[in-house]
Amino acid sequence: MLDAFPQIIEPLYGNNWISIGDSSVAFDPISGEGVGNALRGCILATAVLKGIASGMAPDRCLQYYDLRLRRALLQHVTQCISFYSSAFASEKWKEEIGLGAREKHDMDLLLPEKLDFRLQGTNLAEVKQ
Numbered sequence: 001m002l003d004a005f006p007q008i009i010e011p012l013y014g015n016n017w018i019s020i021g022d023s024s025v026a027f028d029p030i031s032g033e034g035v036g037n038a039l040r041g042c043i044l045a046t047a048v049l050k051g052i053a054s055g056m057a058p059d060r061c062l063q064y065y066d067l068r069l070r071r072a073l074l075q076h077v078t079q080c081i082s083f084y085s086s087a088f089a090s091e092k093w094k095e096e097i098g099l100g101a102r103e104k105h106d107m108d109l110l111l112p113e114k115l116d117f118r119l120q121g122t123n124l125a126e127v128k129q
């Protein structure tokens, strides 16, 4: 049996590697969002690698990647809580929804409102703060 809850893999990158698709962030398998998320992650990873290759600071680019994936997970978990709350009322589901809500609360606290970059096509563009 494999865990099927939405999750992020730690760490998301290391020395000369970056994790993409389900191996970085896996969404709820019945949400129908896994392929789209994997493709968006690939585009983002491409932009990050191109940014690093063009001389942008690797730490900042990779941190941006990390934060964008966490934001995507946060959005996804928020949708899951809303969907499952309206669809299921059993005690088991209430427990699962409670776990999701705690996870969402923790992620909300950790994620900054503003990010250093934005995605422009398949490139990173610096955001003036």
Ligand SMILES: Cc1cc2nc3c(=O)[nH]c(=O)nc-3n(C[C@H](O)[C@H](O)[C@H](O)COP(=O)(O)OP(=O)(O)OC[C@H]3O[C@@H](n4cnc5c(N)ncnc54)[C@H](O)[C@@H]3O)c2cc1C
Binding pocket: 020, 021, 022, 023, 027, 029, 031, 032, 033, 034, 035, 036, 038
């Ligand atoms: C039952 C089920 C239903 C789903 N339904 C949907 C849906 O309706 N809509 C949706 O958007 N998403 C759905 N998903 C999720 C979606 O399939 C995944 O999010 C998506 O395929 C992730 O893409 P990926 O490229 O990251 O990983 P994968 O598609 O898993 O591709 C990884 C590939 O790497 C290969 N691989 C693994 N290890 C190695 C290795 N060591 N060397 C070489 N190759 C390796 C694997 O064989 C695999 O081909 C579903 C998932 C499941 C399990």
